[in-house]
Amino acid sequence: MQALFESLVELIRRTSAEIPEDVHRALLASLEREKRGTIAESALKIIERNIELAKQKSQPICQDTGSILFYVEAPVGLDQIAFEETARAAVREATKRGYLRQNSVDSLTGVNDGTNVGPGSPVVHFHQHRGSELSVRLMLKGGGCENVGAQYSLPQEKLKANRDLDGCRRVILDAVLQAQGRGCGPGILGVCIGGDRATGYEASKTQFLRTLGDANPVPELARLEQEVLNTANDLGIGPMGFSGRTTLLGVKVAVLNRLPASFFVSVSYMCWAFRRQGVRLDEGGRIESWLY
Amino acid sequence: MIVLKAPFTEASIRALKVGDEVSLYGTVFTGRDAVHKYLHEGGALSEAVRLRDGIIYHCGPVVMKDASGAWKVTAAGPTTSIREEPYQGQIIRDFGVRGVIGKGGMGEKTLAACREHGCVYLHAIGGAAQVLAECVKAVRSVHFLESFGSPEAIWELEVEGFPAVVTMDAHGRSLHQEVFEASKAALEARL
Numbered sequence: 001m002q003a004l005f006e007s008l009v010e011l012i013r014r015t016s017a018e019i020p021e022d023v024h025r026a027l028l029a030s031l032e033r034e035k036r037g038t039i040a041e042s043a044l045k046i047i048e049r050n051i052e053l054a055k056q057k058s059q060p061i062c063q064d065t066g067s068i069l070f071y072v073e074a075p076v077g078l079d080q081i082a083f084e085e086t087a088r089a090a091v092r093e094a095t096k097r098g099y100l101r102q103n104s105v106d107s108l109t110g111v112n113d114g115t116n117v118g119p120g121s122p123v124v125h126f127h128q129h130r131g132s133e134l135s136v137r138l139m140l141k142g143g144g145c146e147n148v149g150a151q152y153s154l155p156q157e158k159l160k161a162n163r164d165l166d167g168c169r170r171v172i173l174d175a176v177l178q179a180q181g182r183g184c185g186p187g188i189l190g191v192c193i194g195g196d197r198a199t200g201y202e203a204s205k206t207q208f209l210r211t212l213g214d215a216n217p218v219p220e221l222a223r224l225e226q227e228v229l230n231t232a233n234d235l236g237i238g239p240m241g242f243s244g245r246t247t248l249l250g251v252k253v254a255v256l257n258r259l260p261a262s263f264f265v266s267v268s269y270m271c272w273a274f275r276r277q278g279v280r281l282d283e284g285g286r287i288e289s290w291l292y
Numbered sequence: 293m294i295v296l297k298a299p300f301t302e303a304s305i306r307a308l309k310v311g312d313e314v315s316l317y318g319t320v321f322t323g324r325d326a327v328h329k330y331l332h333e334g335g336a337l338s339e340a341v342r343l344r345d346g347i348i349y350h351c352g353p354v355v356m357k358d359a360s361g362a363w364k365v366t367a368a369g370p371t372t373s374i375r376e377e378p379y380q381g382q383i384i385r386d387f388g389v390r391g392v393i394g395k396g397g398m399g400e401k402t403l404a405a406c407r408e409h410g411c412v413y414l415h416a417i418g419g420a421a422q423v424l425a426e427c428v429k430a431v432r433s434v435h436f437l438e439s440f441g442s443p444e445a446i447w448e449l450e451v452e453g454f455p456a457v458v459t460m461d462a463h464g465r466s467l468h469q470e471v472f473e474a475s476k477a478a479l480e481a482r483l
Binding site: 039042047050053064065101112143144147173177181184234236240271 | 353368369470483
């Protein structure tokens with residue numbers, strides 16, 4: 001377990017301090033697009049410097065080190081209880097070392113015990129498969145962007161959103177409008193069409209495990225992703241909501257079955273400080289390779 | 293880039309307008325959700341927390357103790373300000389605050405208080421925790437560390453060259469309002 005513990009601490013460190021390459025590339029491209037001499041350009045330059053500094057100093061990109069979400073793909077037979085215990089220990093250690101802020105508060109008493117370990121923190125999602133590979137992905141999702149997420153129940157008369165793809169497009173774009181710069185844009189949207197209130201949000205978040213450049217295998221969804229992205233970037237909200245050319249860096253949409261009575265569209269927003277990493281582990285729990 | 297040194301005079305704050313980029317020097321006090329609620333409910337502050345003509349920074353930093361036992365800020369970007377909208381106007385008025393640093397902007401009550409009492413909203417770059425931590429040269433004191441926890445405590449920070457943008461000024465202008473209205477119209481035209 002010692003090797004697994006060390007691997008998970010290193011996964012947390014790298015996730016907190018280093019932006020994934022696909023997101024970094026998208027941010028650099030948005031800096032190119034922004035008009036010279038604007039406050040949007042200044043904002044993106046500071047963001048770029050911040051990315052370099054965090055990596056170089058091995059310190060958090062953003063002080064809100066967020067909800068700690070592990071996604072584990074495991075072979076049949078993995079001891080999930082032991083894994084989760086190790087993950088909790090790794091979170092405590094990463095907090096002591098300052099890779100994570102003391103970020104978990106008892107909702108009833110307001111007490112922050114400074115460990116980041118408690119009910120609901122960290123979250124570990126397990127998914128079994130028949131292969132032999134063990135991989136662990138980690139997402140650190142800050143509160144600012146979490147707070148601008150939204151869930152719509154269709155139809156929505158005010159937004160003229162019916163139960164079809166155009167209705168979905170309308171509510172997703174409304175979420176972008178309402179968020180403005182508050183989610184620390186340029187952001188990335190994870191969307192789920194369908195599901196219930198819990199599974200919809202859940203699936204919208206797992207969309208952030210996809211890389212920005214991947215193509216949605218469902219043609220209608222691929223089109224919807226592109227359309228929402230283009231329209232959002234025409235709105236002029238811009239980095240930090242300062243007005244400008246880049247409002248979103250990407251849109252990822254999933255679909256789940258729904259009940260006849262329900263039609264939820266769940267929208268999660270990820271800030272530019274997109275912290276996601278992953279590792280493939282060998283049998284001893286040592287890091288074999290990085291996934292992003 | 294306009295250089296601003298705390299504490300401020302009312303005139304220097306009223307001279308600022310939306311879109312100005314500023315570079316801040318001097319003392320800032322962090323204060324976020326717990327602090328705003330506490331002050332709103334009439335909570336007292338020690339004299340060491342000198343908000344008059346000064347700055348409240350909506351920030352929950354990562355602060356570590358170094359080998360010598362001194363505090364060191366290792367990450368210090370802004371948090372979302374709109375949550376303090378119910379309280380901010382009153383705190384600007386009662387404590388004579390001249391600058392509020394945060395991100396995402398605030399609402400009409402705060403904008404009115406800025407105009408009435410001579411205060412501005414300074415937008416820092418959300419997520420830029422390292423660039424902004426580099427601007428923190430010293431931690432002078434901490435208050436409510438035990439009761440509110442580290443991210444929610446009041447940290448007295450000495451900053452140099454802290455970059456921010458005026459997005460709400462003392463003349464009733466708000467960049468946030470303007471961008472919202474413009475983007476709403478742009479979206480309606482595209483639906």
